Amino acid sequence: MDNLIITDLSKTYKNGVKALQNISLQIPKGMFGLLGPNGAGKSTLMRTIATLQEADQGEILLGGLNIQSQPNELRKVLGYLPQQFGVYPSLSVEMLLNHLAVLKGIINRKERNDIVHALLHKVNLFEVRKQKLGEFSGGMKQRFGIAQALLNNPKLLIVDEPTAGLDPVERNRFYNLLSEIGEQTIVILSTHIVDDVKELCTKMAIINKGNVVIQGNPLEIIESLNGRLYEKTIHKSDLEQYKKEYQVISDRLYLGKQLVHVVSDTHPGSDFKSIEANLEDVYMSQIFNG
Structure with a gap:
């Protein structure tokens, strides 16, 4: 590949x-x-x-x-499922997938039916293939979107x-x-x-x-932050001061108090405790730096 x-x-x-x-x-x-x-x-x-x-x-x-x-x-x-995927609400899943297959050059009827049925099984929509797309949930529409994206293998x-x-x-x-x-x-x-x-x-x-x-690799990227991530519970009124003094990458309410995560190459002191990083911490640290 x-x-x-x-x-x-x-x-x-x-x-x-x-x-x-x-x-x-x-x-x-x-x-x-x-x-x-x-x-x-x-x-x-x-x-x-x-x-x-x-x-x-x-x-x-x-x-x-x-x-x-x-x-x-x-x-x-190429298979492509865009962020805004439009469907024809009055058509059945099977009918629309057949139509899209023709547009992608799959002209032979038997071959097309075989491909359409195989894809509907793959995305777990075969049992509802006669149902109109307008009646589908968000997840079912997304699975149909994947099916159409896979038509050309x-x-x-x-x-x-x-x-x-x-x-x-x-x-x-x-x-x-x-x-x-x-x-x-x-x-x-x-x-x-x-x-x-x-x-x-x-x-x-x-x-x-x-x-x-x-x-x-996500695990290696997470590892790059370990040993540099600290947590502390503070008063909400002190948050802006902490943001000035430390590299605060995230803050959230926890049991009525503000919990902050801070990135620092050395221990920031005063009641901060070292914690294991996760991918969200990495993400916030990169967006914060950006």
């Missing part, structure tokens, strides 16, 4: 917003998490990889395929904010489906939900303000 290699990718919009600034990533087969706050540049990067918009500079290669100069070739091996699958709005059961089902697909395919999961990446991905990058601020 060929890697996806992104080199020095930049994009500035006409309003002056620098959406991407010299982004370089190497993405192997499996689940790759792209984590960052809303407006960080994730969707711009996804759309650029998917050939829906052009970068100002840089290069994207999938094996020997240059995505910018050969967009039609990339589309043949893609080498590269891009999913943009796929679990936003899903309940825990649907989200877990979606995790399992993506993990299975990632055994054979490059899957890029773009999200601002830390748990999505922690649960699914062996490789990841955090992007903020158009820059890659850290990349690697």
Whole structure:
């Protein structure tokens, strides 16, 4: 399986917003998490990889395929589930998937029916294949979105904010489906939900303000923060003073008091206690620094 290699990718919009600034990533087969706050540049990067918009500079290669100069070739091996996925509410799942299969060039009726039925089984929608899409829950619509993205047996699958709005059961089902697909395919999961990446991905990058601020294996990235993370319960009225004195990466209410997490290379003293880091702490520390 060929890697996806992104080199020095930049994009500035006409309003002056620098959406991407010299982004370089190497993405192997499996689940790759792209984590960052809303407006960080994730969707711009996804759309650029998917050939829906052009970068100002840089290069994207999938094996020997240059995505910018050969967009039609990339589309043949691409599956894409965008953040806003429109469906036709009055059509049945089976009918719409058949229609989309024709648009993707699967003309032979028997082959098309076999592919459609196999995908509906894969995403656990076969039993409701006659049901209208407008009657589906959010999780079922997302599973249909994955089915249509897999019609052409893609080498590269891009999913943009796929679990936003899903309940825990649907989200877990979606995790399992993506993990299975990632055994054979490059899957890029773009999200601002830390748990999505922690649960699914062996490789990841955090992007903020158009820059890659850290990349690697989630466990190794977490380890880089261990020994430097401290916690303390303070009075809410003291929070602003602590933010001035320390690198406070997060704060939340706990039993009526303010709990702060602080990153420091040396022990910050006075009742701070050292704690084990998690991926959310890493994320907050990188966004704070960004």
